[in-house]
Amino acid sequence: MEQLAAWLTGSETIEFREGPVPQPGPGELLLSVGAAVTCGTDVKVYRRGGHPRMLEVPSPFGHEMAGTIIGLGEGIDGWREGERIVVSNSASCGSCDFCRRGDENLCADLLYLNGAFARYLLVPARFVDRGVYRIPDELDFSVAALGEPLACVLHGIGKLAPQPGEGGALFGAGPIGLLFTAVLSAGGVELVVADPNESRLELARKLGAADTLLVERGGSGADRARSLGPGPPGFDFSIDATGVSEGWHDALAAVRPGGRVSLFGGCAPGTAIQLDPHRLHYDELTVMGAYHHRPEDFRAALALLAEGSFDSGLLLSLERPLEELSQALDDMIARRAVKVVIRPQPGV
Numbered sequence: 001m002e003q004l005a006a007w008l009t010g011s012e013t014i015e016f017r018e019g020p021v022p023q024p025g026p027g028e029l030l031l032s033v034g035a036a037v038t039c040g041t042d043v044k045v046y047r048r049g050g051h052p053r054m055l056e057v058p059s060p061f062g063h064e065m066a067g068t069i070i071g072l073g074e075g076i077d078g079w080r081e082g083e084r085i086v087v088s089n090s091a092s093c094g095s096c097d098f099c100r101r102g103d104e105n106l107c108a109d110l111l112y113l114n115g116a117f118a119r120y121l122l123v124p125a126r127f128v129d130r131g132v133y134r135i136p137d138e139l140d141f142s143v144a145a146l147g148e149p150l151a152c153v154l155h156g157i158g159k160l161a162p163q164p165g166e167g168g169a170l171f172g173a174g175p176i177g178l179l180f181t182a183v184l185s186a187g188g189v190e191l192v193v194a195d196p197n198e199s200r201l202e203l204a205r206k207l208g209a210a211d212t213l214l215v216e217r218g219g220s221g222a223d224r225a226r227s228l229g230p231g232p233p234g235f236d237f238s239i240d241a242t243g244v245s246e247g248w249h250d251a252l253a254a255v256r257p258g259g260r261v262s263l264f265g266g267c268a269p270g271t272a273i274q275l276d277p278h279r280l281h282y283d284e285l286t287v288m289g290a291y292h293h294r295p296e297d298f299r300a301a302l303a304l305l306a307e308g309s310f311d312s313g314l315l316l317s318l319e320r321p322l323e324e325l326s327q328a329l330d331d332m333i334a335r336r337a338v339k340v341v342i343r344p345q346p347g348v
């Protein structure tokens, strides 16, 4: 057994580091990574060479993973070797004002865990206490690893509170947009999904979108989306899942008076957008951000994946060995894959 771990060392620079398998210290678990899954955030972090909250280079890389416990540090109670688990990519402190309010995603001391793209991962003590979840035997590691992005999506949906029968517009059919599509459509929402990529729109339709719209990259899809949806004056709610300012503009432009707008996609630091104060005020728009997830979102996400209420396999386009991580990220950038499953163990 040898460790092999991918490190992000700069913009679009990945380095593989070998070494002995790490040994769990007090309160820590050692995970043998069964599957790690690439994510839109990974692509963003890979291109930008870091993330303002989650990752500063050089750093182990990857945050969606599931695997098997193969080592227990001193003082571990309640876990045993051989158990199949998902590890959350963040752990809250449990004691700050935000945590006490149940807003653990806003924790003043939220710790992040990177290093999913590796054969082995040490799970720090706080994560063992507040961020490890058992998974059912029938759930493949790659599907269980979707717990993280799905938890983010459920958090966003919880804030948006869409009702069955409402009409919504979604901008951006990447992995997050497609998870929104699956969950909202299953909940009886009529969703129009806009994206510049036809193969992603096809997936959106398979996941239940009421209609789809092929748009130009760079936004301005709001008017056309309205023509497919409820018509003027607009949608009951909208979601940006692009993380670029043009998508935010579209989401703001797509809703009716009284509409709700979830600006879900995180823009790069320093991004500025124009807002129409007249419209915000006189049309009584509710505009909300949504970031990350809380333990209750994570549990709900794993329960939903275990139910199999949507075909999560549609999101997992390809599998690649760990050594081909850069190619996997390129697959996503070139829209050849929605998400890529990395199987880090040799011979799997």
Ligand SMILES: [Zn+2]
Residues within 6 Å of the ligand: 039, 040, 041, 042, 063, 064, 148, 149
């Ligand atoms: Zn993710």
Ligand SMILES: [Zn+2]
Residues within 6 Å of the ligand: 092, 093, 094, 095, 096, 097, 098, 099, 104, 107, 108, 109, 110
């Ligand atoms: Zn806290």
